[in-house]
Amino acid sequence: MENVLIVGAGPVGLMLACELSLAGVRPIVLDKRPEIGDLPKANGLVGQIVETLDHRGLLERFSAGSPYAGPAPGFPFAGVPLRFAAVPGIPLRVLAIQQPRLERLLDERARELGADVRRGCEVLALAQDAEGVTLTTGRGELRARYAVGCDGGHSLVREAAGIGFPGDTDKERLIVGHFRTDAHPLEAGMEPGWNRSPHGRVLLNSLQPGVLIAGVRERGAPPRGPVTLEMFRAALRRHLGRDLPLGEPIWLSSTVAQARLAERYRAGRVFLAGDAAHLFPAGGAALNVGMTDAVNLGWKLAAVLRGRVPGELLDTYEAERRPAGARTLAQTRAQAAVDRVDGEDGAALRALLGEVFAFEEPVRHLAGLLYDSGVRYDPGAADAHPAVGRPAPDLELADGRRVAELLRSGRPVLLDLGGGTDGLAEDDWIEVVHAAAGRPPADALLIRPDGYVAWAGAAGLAEAAGRWFGAVAASRA
Numbered sequence: 215m216e217n218v219l220i221v222g223a224g225p226v227g228l229m230l231a232c233e234l235s236l237a238g239v240r241p242i243v244l245d246k247r248p249e250i251g252d253l254p255k256a257n258g259l260v261g262q263i264v265e266t267l268d269h270r271g272l273l274e275r276f277s278a279g280s281p282y283a284g285p286a287p288g289f290p291f292a293g294v295p296l297r298f299a300a301v302p303g304i305p306l307r308v309l310a311i312q313q314p315r316l317e318r319l320l321d322e323r324a325r326e327l328g329a330d331v332r333r334g335c336e337v338l339a340l341a342q343d344a345e346g347v348t349l350t351t352g353r354g355e356l357r358a359r360y361a362v363g364c365d366g367g368h369s370l371v372r373e374a375a376g377i378g379f380p381g382d383t384d385k386e387r388l389i390v391g392h393f394r395t396d397a398h399p400l401e402a403g404m405e406p407g408w409n410r411s412p413h414g415r416v417l418l419n420s421l422q423p424g425v426l427i428a429g430v431r432e433r434g435a436p437p438r439g440p441v442t443l444e445m446f447r448a449a450l451r452r453h454l455g456r457d458l459p460l461g462e463p464i465w466l467s468s469t470v471a472q473a474r475l476a477e478r479y480r481a482g483r484v485f486l487a488g489d490a491a492h493l494f495p496a497g498g499a500a501l502n503v504g505m506t507d508a509v510n511l512g513w514k515l516a517a518v519l520r521g522r523v524p525g526e527l528l529d530t531y532e533a534e535r536r537p538a539g540a541r542t543l544a545q546t547r548a549q550a551a552v553d554r555v556d557g558e559d560g561a562a563l564r565a566l567l568g569e570v571f572a573f574e575e576p577v578r579h580l581a582g583l584l585y586d587s588g589v590r591y592d593p594g595a596a597d598a599h600p601a602v603g604r605p606a607p608d609l610e611l612a613d614g615r616r617v618a619e620l621l622r623s624g625r626p627v628l629l630d631l632g633g634g635t636d637g638l639a640e641d642d643w644i645e646v647v648h649a650a651a652g653r654p655p656a657d658a659l660l661i662r663p664d665g666y667v668a669w670a671g672a673a674g675l676a677e678a679a680g681r682w683f684g685a686v687a688a689s690r691a
Contacts, residue, residue, distance in 0.1 A: 216242055216358035217519050219349055221337050221371050223247070225256075225313065226488030226504040227364030228320035228331075233512025235327030236270070236624040237663070239519050242358070243329060244351060246336035250321065253465055254312035254392060257421055260286060261502035262586045262605060264307040266509055269621040269665050273309070276319055281422050282310045291580055292496070292552035293408060294567045301574050304581045305605075310421060313501075337365070340374035340484070347483050360515060362485045364508070367472060369490035375481040381474025381543075384495060384550070387436045389449050389468045390417070390429035395461025404458075410556060411453040418458075428460060441466040471495040471550065475543050479507075479532035487511060492539040494546040496553060503542050503587065506664075507535050513624060513663035522643060523684040530592075538587040545583050591666060594681060599656055599670035606661045612650040617661070620647055624663045626683055628675075632657030644683060 223245035267273040277283035286306040288297045298304040339350040347361040363371025414432035430449040472493040488504030517523045591603035628646045631654040656670035669678030
């Protein structure tokens with residue numbers, strides 16, 4: 215019997231495979247596609263996942279050749295720009311990377327770590343019992359102790375596990391394409407970004423030289439069959455009354471946004487992550503939330519499979535990540551609702567929001583939502599240190615290292631910044647680091663493999679180590 219079967223080799227499934235493999239569990243990843251697709255469904259990463267790539271030592275590799283990787287100078291929220299340059303301490307980072315390249319790099323990393331990625335292997339059915347999960351594929355049956363559905367909005371895993379997916383579907387469709395062209399959107403008399411017309415909205419933008427991103431959002435069902443260049447030009451003419459110099463199409467597609475959240479993230483031995491668990495109607499949050507789902511689940515699943523902690527730890531996956539998904543769904547619904555208001559009412563609403571966004575606190579609050587959904591994980595006690603349940607700060611240590619560098623191996627880290635942790639000895643899992651830092655938030659931090667603070671301060675270390683990392687760790691305290 216295998217340990218973990220992952221259904222879906224998109225960014226979420228591959229990130230989960232990397233995390234499990236890093237922790238010593240070699241999963242099998244199944245994907246019905248014979249090879250990695252070439253459609254840039256996403257054009258970058260924004261939020262906590264960029265920091266997580268840094269934690270794993272992958273950011274430099276993934277950002278090579280990127281048109282931009284660094285602090286987010288701003289971000290559109292409901293069609294209104296948020297500007298971060300004048301607001302200190304904004305954690306939001308951006309990595310401009312198209313999804314095909316992201317998948318290739320994650321695939322390479324997963325294989326380097328020993329994951330078994332099987333493409334052209336479609337999952338046809340799922341059944342589970344008290345001992346494990348059986349997947350029926352086009353190549354036969356596979357059985358494992360756990361299965362994770364990372365197979366998108368139409369997840370077979372979710373449906374087979376009997377998990378509801380309530381929500382609604384947008385009444386507007388988006389036709390979008392990438393084009394090779396030397397023309398700049400401004401040369402056509404248009405603004406970069408979304409342009410409104412009485413019939414809908416037109417997108418013109420460019421994230422790399424020579425490539426134009428264009429889109430049309432309008433009411434109606436998506437076209438049947440593949441989107442053609444003539445269909446795209448006709449949609450533009452409906453809105454603009456003229457043609458635009460688009461250039462040669464690289465790819466064309468259509469989609470309809472949905473707003474949905476799975477009723478559960480777990481059913482027995484089956485888990486959901488990414489689009490299989492949530493669909494957001496706006497905001498560019500899908501990869502950030504989905505890939506951080508994978509990072510949260512990966513270390514916990516590996517710890518249980520390796521016998522380090524009781525199986526009850528897996529209950530914290532849904533308890534932590536579903537509220538994050540719900541919070542992100544709420545803010546992206548709000549964005550979509552504001553964006554749909556057209557005419558003078560819409561212009562007035564967005565103008566007023568622009569005035570509100572000129573103040574520091576609203577910008578800081580919304581940046582936090584975009585970064586990690588603004589949800590604090592359960593700290594375990596009412597009097598817990600404020601850092602507990604939140605991402606660990608990337609402190610610069612006196613020896614020149616950063617906290618991010620301590621998390622390369624995916625192990626828990628006990629960071630002693632003030633000599634208050636003598637009761638916990640290093641074992642083969644928890645790494646103890648004695649260091650100094652200017653203005654640390656606490657004398658010591660116990661940091662989970664996913665970068666979240668499990669404990670901070672001077673008292674209660676044994677309890678926290680036992681809660682998250684098992685009785686062996688707690689007995690050393």
